[in-house]
Amino acid sequence: xxxxxxxxxxxxxxxxxxxxxxxxxxxxxxxxxxxxxxxxxxxxxxxxxxxxxxxxxxxxxxxxxxxxxxxxxxxxxxxxxxxxxxxxxxxxxxxxxxxxxxxxxxxxxxx
Amino acid sequence: xxxxxxxxxxxxxxxxxxxxxxxxxxxxxxxxxxxxxxxxxxxxxxxxxxxxxxxxxxxxxxxxxxxxxxxxxxxxxxxxxxxxxxxxxxxxxxxxxxxxxxxxxxxxxxxxxxxxxxxxxxxxxxxxxxxxxxxxxxxxxxxxxxxxx
Numbered sequence: 001x002x003x004x005x006x007x008x009x010x011x012x013x014x015x016x017x018x019x020x021x022x023x024x025x026x027x028x029x030x031x032x033x034x035x036x037x038x039x040x041x042x043x044x045x046x047x048x049x050x051x052x053x054x055x056x057x058x059x060x061x062x063x064x065x066x067x068x069x070x071x072x073x074x075x076x077x078x079x080x081x082x083x084x085x086x087x088x089x090x091x092x093x094x095x096x097x098x099x100x101x102x103x104x105x106x107x108x109x110x111x
Numbered sequence: 112x113x114x115x116x117x118x119x120x121x122x123x124x125x126x127x128x129x130x131x132x133x134x135x136x137x138x139x140x141x142x143x144x145x146x147x148x149x150x151x152x153x154x155x156x157x158x159x160x161x162x163x164x165x166x167x168x169x170x171x172x173x174x175x176x177x178x179x180x181x182x183x184x185x186x187x188x189x190x191x192x193x194x195x196x197x198x199x200x201x202x203x204x205x206x207x208x209x210x211x212x213x214x215x216x217x218x219x220x221x222x223x224x225x226x227x228x229x230x231x232x233x234x235x236x237x238x239x240x241x242x243x244x245x246x247x248x249x250x251x252x253x254x255x256x257x258x259x260x
Contacts, residue, residue, distance in 0.1 A: 022161040023125035054132075056157040057217040065213040085150045092224060093217055 020059030043075035050081040151225035158218035167194025193238040
């Protein structure tokens with residue numbers, strides 16, 4: 001798995017490339033937490049799932065953890081470009097009901 | 112009748128979770144599963160093997176056995192560990208139950224939702240066996256071969 005980050009103002013964009021599971025989710029957590037610690041003014045975390053080939057409950061767990069972190073610091077988390085197979089596990093997990101899911105960056109920034 | 116099978120033995124390391132689901136998906140492709148069904152199988156196997164890594168052998172890797180078989184046009188997946196075991200299987204099946212922080216406790220929920228049938232046998236300190244079955248909705252065995260020819 002490879003993670004790319006980009007910060008624009010108070011928004012941190014995270015692009016995940018590969019599979020998010022028990023093996024790779026600690027790396028995702030560490031990368032995001034480092035950035036959030038480095039820039040304490042970040043209030044919006046946007047995770048791009050375009051290149052996510054697989055996610056299971058371990059992956060969803062670290063997403064939920066970051067959602068809680070953003071909520072605690074008065075911010076929010078958005079997911080963009082979530083494919084149909086991924087949307088199914090998001091739906092079953094209940095994350096669809098609490099997280100903002102948008103088609104693309106522009107839509108996520110506009111909400 | 113069993114028409115094909117594969118038996119794997121590997122240590123409960125996080126890096127083997129992806130390998131296990133890849134093997135299961137490749138094996139399942141012998142039946143006429145849709146891509147969506149293969150994806151569901153990948154999630155179910157990932158959850159079962161992750162449970163072995165996290166819960167059966169916390170802190171120290173142990174042995175996982177994964178048996179894949181095609182029986183009467185059904186995919187049968189058996190995943191066995193010799194670890195801690197589950198004290199209360201019904202409690203473990205609850206969506207909100209997890210013994211670990213930052214985990215959703217959804218592993219067994221996903222396995223039950225994505226497979227046609229799932230059974231768990233467990234004994235404390237002796238291990239756990241999970242058996243999952245799935246039938247391709249749209250076709251029969253070897254349909255892939257007929258598509259190619």
